Amino acid sequence: MRLLLVEDEAEMASWLLRAFKQSGYVTDHAPDAAMAASLLASGDHDVIVLDLQLPDRHGLSVLADLRAAGNRTPVLILTAQGSVKDRVKGLNTGADDFLSKPFAIEELEARLEALARRARGSPHAALRCGSLSRAHGSRAFMLGDTLLQLTPRESAALAVLLTRAGSPVEKSQLSAKVFPADSDAGPDAIELVLHRLRRKLSGGDVRIVTVRGLGYMLESTGHDAAGD
Numbered sequence: 001m002r003l004l005l006v007e008d009e010a011e012m013a014s015w016l017l018r019a020f021k022q023s024g025y026v027t028d029h030a031p032d033a034a035m036a037a038s039l040l041a042s043g044d045h046d047v048i049v050l051d052l053q054l055p056d057r058h059g060l061s062v063l064a065d066l067r068a069a070g071n072r073t074p075v076l077i078l079t080a081q082g083s084v085k086d087r088v089k090g091l092n093t094g095a096d097d098f099l100s101k102p103f104a105i106e107e108l109e110a111r112l113e114a115l116a117r118r119a120r121g122s123p124h125a126a127l128r129c130g131s132l133s134r135a136h137g138s139r140a141f142m143l144g145d146t147l148l149q150l151t152p153r154e155s156a157a158l159a160v161l162l163t164r165a166g167s168p169v170e171k172s173q174l175s176a177k178v179f180p181a182d183s184d185a186g187p188d189a190i191e192l193v194l195h196r197l198r199r200k201l202s203g204g205d206v207r208i209v210t211v212r213g214l215g216y217m218l219e220s221t222g223h224d225a226a227g228d
Contacts, residue, residue, distance in 0.1 A: 076098070139159075
């Protein structure tokens with residue numbers, strides 16, 4: 001899952017970035033509204049974590065512009081302003097969830113996972129292709145009865161491919177989900193990630209294939225599609 005974190009407090013942002021990385025998320029960070037707008041224009045994010053008190057604009061103004069532009073990416077407002085009035089105003093502006101500081105990182109990540117599942121239209125179902133599966137609410141991948149040992153980048157790539165199993169995913173789109181916008185990874189870095197994934201999937205009944213001109217696709221050797 002790829003996140004956009006819009007947070008100006010350096011200490012808070014640093015803590016969240018470390019936590020998200022350990023959990024296998026790819027995260028772009030914007031310390032202000034201007035940077036957020038730039039990253040939103042060039043990125044493809046699953047969920048946006050938005051602080052309200054930004055140095056150049058109020059977070060609700062950023063949110064209002066986002067919705068006015070037709071961007072429906074789920075937004076979780078993260079702020080010290082926790083009054084009922086603030087919550088109602090945020091939700092009415094187009095926020096999908098609201099979490100007040102201080103908070104437990106486990107709760108934040110659970111809420112982010114729920115928002116991403118809801119956006120995919122699958123709030124409770126496991127993702128599956130052949131014997132490869134990822135259970136509802138989990139970031140762990142199982143190949144049959146075996147737990148796959150994956151790096152955060154491998155996990156991010158496999159999550160995208162499993163969500164779209166049976167359909168090609170463009171190379172640029174896959175790279176955007178795996179590498180942050182400020183990453184110095186080259187255009188072919190995703191191929192190394194996929195090479196490692198193919199080795200870890202070898203011996204099972206799923207494989208990653210290259211579809212010429214279209215990108216990469218996860219498929220079952222028994223031709224099973226992903227199921228909800």
